Amino acid sequence: MDLDSYFEDFTRRDWQMLDEASVRIAVIGLGRFARERALPAIRDAQFCEATVLVSGSPQKVADLPGTVAIDRVIDYEAYHAGEAVEAYDAVYIATPPAFHLEYAETAADLGKDILCEKPLAATLEDAERMVDVAAEVVLMTAYRLRTEPAIRRLREAIRDGVIGTPIQIHSGFSTQVLDYAGPDSWRLDPDIAGGGALIDLGVYPLNTSRFLLGVDPVAVSAETTSSGPPFDRIDEHVAVQLIFPDGATASCTASFNAHPDSRLHVLGTDGQLWLRFPFGGHVSQEIVIERGETHARYTGPPVDEVSEEFDYFAHCSRTETKCECDGEEGLTDLRIIEAAYTAAETGTRVDL
Template sequence: MNHVSRRKFLQNIGLGSSLLSVSGLTLPSNNFINSNNDQKLNVALCGLGRYANAVAYGLESSNYCRLSGLVSGTPTKAAEWAKNYRVPSQNVYNYQNFDKIISNKDIDLVYVLLPNAMHKEYVIRAAKAKKHVIVEKPMALNAKDCEEMIKVCEDEGVQLAVGYRLHYEPTHLEIKRLGQEKVFGQVRYIEASLGYKTDAPGDPNEWRMKKALSGGGPLMNLGVYCIQSARYVLGEEPISVTAQFGPNTNKAYFAEVEASISWQLYFPGGAVCSSVSSYNFAIDRFYAGADKGFFELSPALSYGPFKGRTSTGELNFPVINQQTQQMDEIARILLTNQPLPTHIAGQEGLKDMRIVDAIYKAAKTGKKILIR
């Protein structure tokens, strides 16, 4: 993100903190997993980069979580965060001593916020330390890694969630309802696209431009949102995909990852979703055309605030703090020792990565690829 986008993002995430009224949650009353038995899930943030600020901000207004631990490879940053968020020194870890977290009873869950290539290692290490885990999307570099992460968490008896914040956002819950309940009839066509203009030459240390750390360009960073929206609205899994890399407008800057990529997902019910994700231009749009009408959002897949309409009128839902809502929804389930719903669990991240793998294969080969 450029600096203007970051400022706007940080402003947007602070809007709205009244969350539980959105979905009518039932409050947990017993069976808390944390040792303090006080209706709070103790969360450690693993990786204190850009997005960690948003999660930490969301935790401040959480009803069911507290920021209790930190993991960072930068001692000065860890010390600053510990001071700002009143995290005791015994709950601050680095990447070398991270495994000692197994003996810390004041931490229940680790939220992995590291570069994509580090997700697998730290999910597995957290699971072996007997901590529940949330991992940011994309879940890993490929579907095979996702499968291994899921298995380790199952073997260790901990739960694995993926940070799908939009699954709890009221506007997105509404477009899911409109699509899956066929309010305007069968959805036949979807456009779901997300992109922004990067600042070339940009930060030379930006990990998203290094394939070894990111796994790819805007498809890995932004495309998951587009894939998610189509799957969620249709309630179906795509069966095949075609894809095309966009032009490389700056070969020095985009030396390792794609500048943009377009793809077309084909669903068993006959619907097609056309998408683009890009670091070359700004786009943030969702559109669904159905037999008897349409519904659309713009902004659609970023941090909002979301605006939308249907063929019968405007969509108008409260603006919430998406990170707070996500954390509270996950925590209330873990606090009562219930299994996470499939739409937020590791299997959901695996489904997305199978599609991402197929999109890259389709773009490289020029062929339509079947999705397993």
């Protein structure tokens, strides 16, 4: 088995646009991620450009660096009224989750494709409504790991039996949320965020496990803990176990108040593989594979998975290709997350 064939080029895409024009994006919301990650990623993307900003904060607009050049800036009321509709082809929704639905509804009414940040909504009901109203446009959940080349190489290797039959996945994502969000942040308000560490960070290992195995879990168990203010209304730490139809399991952990880290380990009947810092952003990726007497290590250059995400969205928008991480994907994860919260509350395994 030639392992090199999977990893000799970390950055190759298994999708590619051919000569399509750029997709003009209206960026809705100017929070930290939109300012620091999304706008630079759109600027560096091959097939996207940000042409409209939608924000209720003139100060955030004024504070944008000079490298961000936007044609039009409008407020939320003007967006809902259809102002500047001729200046963009699609929207990127980067507001807190409780407000995703209202901006998606307007985009769908205007016939604009939608890239919506995860989670798709703060509640399962809102997510179901979004999928319904966006039925006639492209709706993509912003799972940037789905477009990260190293993750896609791992999926190929697992599908081809490089480590035999997958048995267990162990993955986790932790951060010190108070380092970048104050105690009054929406991230700590369950009515706005939809939950805590699980819905904000745990969705990464959860969704990536589903992506790598290519199948949905049939049951879930979970435990959540919180140490007190400012985490008293949400899950500060969470551990989730997903059970898949063939008996494989995925142990997914997340924390809002731990040493920053991310990790991914997949154990199979014939081997195992690791990916260091899979959820850590724009970093160099290292894959380690063991199979029998073979021990291989592959290191690839940093790839901005946010730029990859926007280019993949543009590809789907222009070619009418079905997104692998469409609205139904975001909806499935919210169903699992809701079941996980129920499992944690009741102390029982919940069938899906």
